[in-house]
Amino acid sequence: MILVRHEMRRAWKALMIWTLAIGAFMAITLFMYPEMKGQMDSVSALFSSMGAFSSAFGLDTLDFGTLRGYYGIECGNTLGIGGALFAALLGIGMLAGEESSGTAEFLLTHPLNRHEVVTSKLAAMLMQLLILNVSVLIMAFLSIMAIGEAVPWKEVILLHTAYFLLQTELACICLGLSAFLRKGGVGVGLGIGLAMIMYILNILANLSGRAEFLKYLTPFGYADGSEIFSRGAMDTGRLLTGLAMTCMGTVLAYWKYCRKDIL
């Protein structure tokens, strides 16, 4: 508990910046909706008939002219990409950061088992993701209410849950990778790269039916706004694959860190 508190104290500034940035960006996008709604009819038809581009971003399945469609695509992308980057950077810095800053020696010469350190880091990481997502969700509800639209509670909550799971998956995979790294700097590139590759894999899967299997590799496969809003559920198979990846990342973090030489 002491370590979790310590981690949270160190992290709160960055967490607040990310939360406000993502929340504000979503609010601004939502505030633009009433303005755009009137002109959407023609735009919507255009957006949904741009072939590959439309399928890549799910514009062919969601109606951009309704709040649900607009939210699923625009806001989903903001939280999707922003949250994924935050989660990847958070996870990749968790264990490697201590070593590159030299504080691992301080921490690990206290009476702590390595697995206790990983558990504390994992708990602090999940707590940060939870705080970010709940705050952003509240900001989203308030923004939707502020523009006088009815809140599509079920879909919005489902979409945000999917993004929370996506972020957890990325963060846990990155935590696992982090246990192998010694330098935080390498991790930053690796984290951002991984988040972007996962995002691109989903676009590729959307583009071609033959690449649909990629949706099982990337957490964006089950956290796809257009699918969730049109089907009202996450794809179970992809979700389970994602949860398996989350577990693998976590197990990898414990396995490696408990054996690691702190040089």
Place this chain on the structure above:
Amino acid sequence: MKQTEKGLHPREKSGRVMSENAIWTENLTRYYGRVRGIDGLNLKVEPGEFFGFIGPNGAGKSTTIRTLLGLIAPSAGRGQVLGMDIVRDRKAILARVGYLPSETAFYHGMRVREILKLSADIRGKNCDAEAGRLCERLQLDRERKVEDLSFGNRRKVGIVCALQYEPELLILDEPTGGLDPLMQHAFFSILRERNQRGTTIFLSSHVLSEIRRYCGRAAFIREGRIIACDAVENLARAGARRVTFSGSLKREALPEARDWKETEDTVSFLYNGEMNRLIRTLAGADIRELTVAEPDLEEIVLHFYGKSGEDR
């Protein structure tokens, strides 16, 4: 400080009997890939000792310490700290050992007070009073942020972290780097008090004078192996001096001189014999310049123990 008081066994000080060694290793080995860290290291430190661990950079001092503390795993051999296995009982060992690393790094943005509290909290102890006393003696401002501190002051934070909870064994890796002479004095006074109260002190250093003044026994490590381990006065061959002069003197005039080096106009040698004889011999020679200096311990160990020296 008198030699006789240095690093006494606690039985001699307080009548307390401790059965296990404070530190014990048997063929402890650690390779980094093909690079040697330590190789077949045998070490025994008894409870209550003020023990010096000396060696040049890269000899394996830090590798030994990091292996003892479970930061790195041994490639072969075994070791115990306070009677507990260094691999299996890592957490229990760390609960009773205070460690000062050679390079102290702390969390950015934290104040000294917060760092000290974090360290005490992880140990589940309230060390406020002792931390206050130590900070006062070492003149460390607890309200400063660690990143604003000088190297020496950061060192003091590490020292207080290691000492504040009064561990049974203190492992100090090059502790005095960055400390000014006054602070070094204050620091060693604290260590001496702790040692007199029964704390075992394992001091890794390459500063001969520190080892000589404070340690009872010392081990010399070179290329990953202990090449000498003995009481400090024996190890240091207390009177040994490095004599360097410009002038002419035949080597036969001083048969006990070692490591005799002649250049164009200077002669240099290690001398461990009677001082009067040296002065008389030099007086008879044509000497233009002369320095008599304390050699470093590595020189002494190399020339009086020999490279292949056994544990002694």
